[in-house]
Amino acid sequence: MPPATSASAPVSRRRIHPAWWVAAVAFLALLGAAGFRGAPGALMVPLHDEFGWSMSIMSLAVSINLVLYGLVAPFAAALMDRLGMRQVVSAALLLVALGAGASTLMTESWHLLVFWGLLIGTGTGAMALVFAATIANRWFVERRGLVMGVLTAGAATGQLIILPPVAAMAETIGWRPASLVIAGAALVVVPFVWLVLRDYPEERGVLPFGADAATHVAPERHVGGAFRRAIEGLVFAAKHRTFWALAIAFAICGATTNGLVGVHFIPSAHDHGMPATAAAGLLAAVGIFDIAGTIFSGWLTDRFDPRKLLVIYYGFRGVGLLMLPWLLSDTVEPSMILFVVVYGLDWVATVPPTVALCREHFGERGTIVFGWVFASHQIGAAIAAFIAGVVRDAFGTYTFAWWGGAALCMIAAVLSIVITTARRAPRPAPELEGERVADPVAE
Known part of the structure; x- marks a missing residue:
């Protein structure tokens, strides 16, 4: 049947x-890029033993790192529109490698504040x-929630699975070789980014995965004003209570993962x-279970109310932190x-439903708004990383830090359930008039 063969040829190729x-x-x-974010937990004790630096000063360096990690995000989202993802991502990986490598000096x-922080x-x-x-x-x-879950797992898991080799190297041959391993992990990815990554499907001659050729409308492409659009996205979002509920809940998410447990x-x-x-092996196991939990969360986000998922996630996390002081030995x-197992499945399972809610409530601005939520x-x-270090120096124990995190998780659960269901996506900005906002595409 020649017609069928002809039609199926592109698929086979x-x-x-x-x-x-x-x-x-x-x-x-x-x-x-995530390799370093889990490393401070494995390097703090060796650095304290060699230099006598306090947990407070090392926690401050990590806090600077975490703040910049968040505040750069919304501008990076807009900057990718202007310069391209390949350029921004490659430069970012080189900065991570430079900071990790130079820290050996x-x-x-x-110096911690410059290399670890800045x-x-x-x-x-x-x-x-x-x-x-x-x-x-x-x-x-199609499969946006699933893909977001997989990519989130990569970001979160990278900082955990590198911990065992980093901790082992720090104990046996020193923390400097461990830092060089982190630098190498960032550098090795750069060629793949440059060869494969492209900004839009059209650059590969295809439509987005799952798009209907008859109805798909390519999104407006922005070529300038990255800083302006990032700020405008914040100003627009700040007028909505949903943004503040998502932002505060996600701040608690960061406090109880990267800030407390991760560091x-x-x-x-x-x-x-x-x-x-x-x-370190236990934290690496958290990363393994995080892969399954985050991907499954993406699958659930495509099918269930994201708000209810967030309530469940924060509730389980709070119970885990409440019990942690009695579990450590x-x-x-x-x-x-x-x-x-429980904390791993829950580690960043919050990300896919949070991204979905940003897209649902803020339409075309959803990605940049999520950038601010992520900030x-x-x-x-x-804040949690620094305060926990101060608590440890003041009381000689982390118990009060774990309990404080548990209380915050309960607050996040309440904030998540009060988010209203969007009746419709917001109207697009004037330059996007005419595009479908019900199925938004990132700016």
Whole structure:
């Protein structure tokens, strides 16, 4: 049957839609850039032993990193429109590698603020989850929630799975070789980014995955005014209560993951007599379960009310933090394994429903608005990372920090359930008039 053969030929020549290759490279880029974000937990004890630096000053360096990681994000989302994703992502990976590599030369505590804080914070900020949201929204019409879940897992898991080798190297041959491993992990991804990543499906001669050729309308492309559009996105979002509910809840999400557990779990376990390598292994296991949890959360987000999912996620997280002080000991007990499983499945499962709510309520502005929501995530993480270090120095224990995180999770659950269901997507900006906003594509 010649007609059928002719029609099926293009499919046979391109079995995998280019969107999946772009998503795969984005996953690797997020994985490589994330390497440093979990490393401070494994490096703080060796740095304290060698230089005598306090937990407070090291926590301050991590806090600067986390703040920049968040604040750069909304501008990076707009900057990708102007310069292109390949250029921004490649430069970001080089900054991460430079900061991690140069940190091996540190001799003073303020060097931490420059290398850990300024350089790596800026680099990872340009590679924040707004990059994942941009990929999901530009390249996919179907499976957006699933793709966002996978990319989020890459960003979160990268900082956890690198912990065991970093902790082992820090204990055996020193923290400097461990820092060089992190730099190498970022550098090795750059060629893949340059060869595969493209800004829009049209550059590969295809439509977004799942798009209908008869109804698809390409989004308006912005070529300038990145700073202006980022600020305008914030001004627009700040007028809506939904934005503040999402931002505060996501700040608590950051406080109870990156800020508390990501930075202070290993030092806290060390306080209870657990070897750093064992504690790092537990955090790596959190990363493994995070992959499954976040991907499954993306699948659930495509099918269920995102608000209810957030309530469940924050509730389970709060219970875990409440119990953590009694679970830590000098050995790994079954109860700690249960904590790792639950916390891992819940680690960043909040991201896909939060992105979906931003898209639902803010339409074409959704990605940049999510950039600001994500900024609040990192501000919350930074505050928690610093306060937890101060609590440890003041009381000699992290118990009050864990309990405070549990209380915050309950607040986040309440904020999530009060978010109203959007009756319709907001009207597009004047320059986007005529485009369909019910199925928004990232700016």
